[in-house]
Amino acid sequence: MKHKFWETQPVGQFKDLGNSSLPEGPIELPTPLSEVKQEPYNLPSLYEWTTCDMGSDEICNEVYILLTNNYVEDDDNMFRFNYSKEFLQWALRSPGHFGSWHVGVRVKASKKLVAFISGIPVNMRVRDQVLKMAEINFLCVHKKLRSKRLAPVMIKEVTRRIHLENIWQAAFTAGVLLPTPITTAQYWHRTLNPKKLIDVGFSRLSERMTMSRAIKLYKLPNSTTTPGFRKMELRDVPAVTKLLKNYLSRFVVAPEFDDSEVEHWLLPRENVVDSYLVESPVTHEITDLCSFYTLPSSILHSQEYSTLKAAYSFYYVATSTPLLQLMNDALIIAKQKDFDVFNALDVMENESFLKELKFGQGDGQLYYYFYNYRLQNALKPSELGLVLL
Numbered sequence: 001m002k003h004k005f006w007e008t009q010p011v012g013q014f015k016d017l018g019n020s021s022l023p024e025g026p027i028e029l030p031t032p033l034s035e036v037k038q039e040p041y042n043l044p045s046l047y048e049w050t051t052c053d054m055g056s057d058e059i060c061n062e063v064y065i066l067l068t069n070n071y072v073e074d075d076d077n078m079f080r081f082n083y084s085k086e087f088l089q090w091a092l093r094s095p096g097h098f099g100s101w102h103v104g105v106r107v108k109a110s111k112k113l114v115a116f117i118s119g120i121p122v123n124m125r126v127r128d129q130v131l132k133m134a135e136i137n138f139l140c141v142h143k144k145l146r147s148k149r150l151a152p153v154m155i156k157e158v159t160r161r162i163h164l165e166n167i168w169q170a171a172f173t174a175g176v177l178l179p180t181p182i183t184t185a186q187y188w189h190r191t192l193n194p195k196k197l198i199d200v201g202f203s204r205l206s207e208r209m210t211m212s213r214a215i216k217l218y219k220l221p222n223s224t225t226t227p228g229f230r231k232m233e234l235r236d237v238p239a240v241t242k243l244l245k246n247y248l249s250r251f252v253v254a255p256e257f258d259d260s261e262v263e264h265w266l267l268p269r270e271n272v273v274d275s276y277l278v279e280s281p282v283t284h285e286i287t288d289l290c291s292f293y294t295l296p297s298s299i300l301h302s303q304e305y306s307t308l309k310a311a312y313s314f315y316y317v318a319t320s321t322p323l324l325q326l327m328n329d330a331l332i333i334a335k336q337k338d339f340d341v342f343n344a345l346d347v348m349e350n351e352s353f354l355k356e357l358k359f360g361q362g363d364g365q366l367y368y369y370f371y372n373y374r375l376q377n378a379l380k381p382s383e384l385g386l387v388l389l
């Protein structure tokens, strides 16, 4: 059995690919809450479960340190995601979050945090069905405890705690191929600081491209071009909620955000998330939105630099401004804020601007998954209106 754990889970199995007799929808039915395992799964005797209160600065710092040293690296082990503490609090304490879904593992003797997994609730629309799902993220096992089958136990424990809240589906992304992706997204990067990206080995100069030509190629205007383009403010939340709900309805899969979720996910937070909108100078109507989140990466082998400042395309809506122009203004803002690179996936309508705005294709894929929900066929990335952190 190739996937000893995943072949036991209610997920689409590779052997079922092409089997059109299997219906779209939940794979397993909910179990009565009384039948959900009441006590935590067993851990190896040296370790104990802990629930990480992300509202505690001390505990949030422990999670931050664990991820800073042990979370996702690129395929060449040159960079490692370095989510900030403020970002983690934002990502995990969203409206309706459950503290019990922030699951950690400590060494009994030293109390050192050595593993983590998290979930947050989301209302996910799949075609015409809206389901409560958990979004799973930040699964991390300390480098010294790898390949001991700890991850399946983490996954089962967070699943158990989510089941106790009567939620039976989940969504997550991963850079590894598992049974079975609902879509495979490609990642793309738009150079903002060519000199630094080349110095740290993120980008390479092609033989015909000199450094000065690269600097010229990626140069951007100093100010945005769209009339009425401004930072999002609290007073804009109701209009943005309406705009976003309507726009996301065009995708096969997309979250449904209410006002409190739009406020949480899109109201600008320094060094965490930036959102800009277009207010028509004439009608004062909000017609467009773009946003990106801040996710730096540690640079693992460079004397010159320690951090790569990266912006990641988040949600947007373009109803009056051409998406190309809206995203070009997002690039201009990111450059103004001293980001080195602007990253995006080929989900949503991103394909329409990636090449023209001089994004280069990255060398990896990001797979999207559902847990306990089958789609008859994988989606095209452009059918997905979901961006995970």
Ligand SMILES: CCCCCCCCCCCCCC(=O)CSCCNC(=O)CCNC(=O)[C@H](O)C(C)(C)COP(=O)(O)OP(=O)(O)OC[C@H]1O[C@@H](n2cnc3c(N)ncnc32)[C@H](O)[C@@H]1OP(=O)(O)O
Binding pocket: 002, 003, 004, 005, 006, 007, 070, 071, 072, 073, 134, 136, 137, 138, 139, 140, 141, 142, 145, 146, 147, 148, 149, 150, 151, 152, 155, 158, 159, 162, 163, 167, 168, 169, 170, 171, 172, 173, 174, 175, 176, 178, 371, 372
């Ligand atoms: C209804 C609610 C349901 C909620 C739950 C939904 C499901 C949520 C699922 C989680 C979503 C997370 C999303 C997310 O956080 C975003 S993806 C980022 C995951 N984290 C990292 O890559 C950080 C660096 N790596 C590590 O910390 C470890 O390598 C991890 C912990 C990744 C694996 O630890 P390890 O020491 O290297 O490995 P073992 O313990 O020996 O375990 C090996 C088994 O783990 C399977 N594996 C490996 N990587 C995986 C991954 N990224 N997703 C799912 N499964 C993954 C692998 O296929 C194998 O199973 P198989 O034998 O069947 O193939």
Ligand SMILES: COc1cccc(CC(=N)NC(=O)c2cccnc2OC2CCNCC2)c1
Binding pocket: 072, 073, 074, 075, 079, 080, 081, 173, 175, 187, 188, 295, 297, 308, 310, 312, 343, 344, 345, 364, 366, 388, 389
């Ligand atoms: C540049 O530093 C890196 C540090 C670690 C990994 C990678 C490559 C990578 N895995 N990139 C992505 O997954 C990615 C590329 C473009 C847009 N979003 C992305 O991932 C997001 C969404 C999923 N969770 C991580 C952040 C790059």
